[in-house]
Amino acid sequence: MPTETRTPLLVCDLDGTVRHGKDELGHFVNKPSDVVIFPEALEQLRRWKQAGGRIVAVSNQGGIALGHMTMQTCAATMLRTHQLTEQLFDKIAWCSHHPAAEDPEWARCWCRKPSPGLLIEAALDLAAKHSEIYPPYMGLLVGDRDEDAECARLAGFDFMWAKDWRAQIHEGGPS
Secondary structure, three states, rough: OOOOOEEEEEEOOOOOOOOHHHHHHHHOOOOOOOOOOOOHHHHHHHHHHHHOOOEEEEEOOOOOOOOOHHHHHHHHHHHHHHHHHHOOOOOOEOOOOOOOOOHHHHOOOOOOOOOOOOHHHHHHHHHHHHOOOOOOOHHHEOOOHHHHHHHHHHHHHHHEHHHHHHHHHHHOOOO
């Protein structure tokens, strides 16, 4: 019998899901001042946390591999995201790789969505830290792109489109 506590895990894409992305801003989120949080997403994060679940953000940040931003700027942008979401994330993880990068070390990885590597790594880190397990049947991945849906499928998680997830606030539906 496992000694770990079974805990629901919410995995959120960031851009276009929790914070405004290219569609809303007209450009990628490349610096802390670009971060704008969807109010409905913040409310959904609060609801999940109040119900006793853990929350992880997973985000492709290929601009690092392509030279559009530095790792330090990305980290500062993630910190700003964490601050504006009331520090509700238990972990924020990102993939710095991009298949168009010139350096093969930056072009190939196991963590870029749709691969579930980043999600799995984050869950294992949290599990060790909190003596919990995150069974896929208790997991939900929320995103706005096909790569997010495929990542959820590969990880065995349920998937919900970001717009539908955020709209539940106005419909009074479950989080």
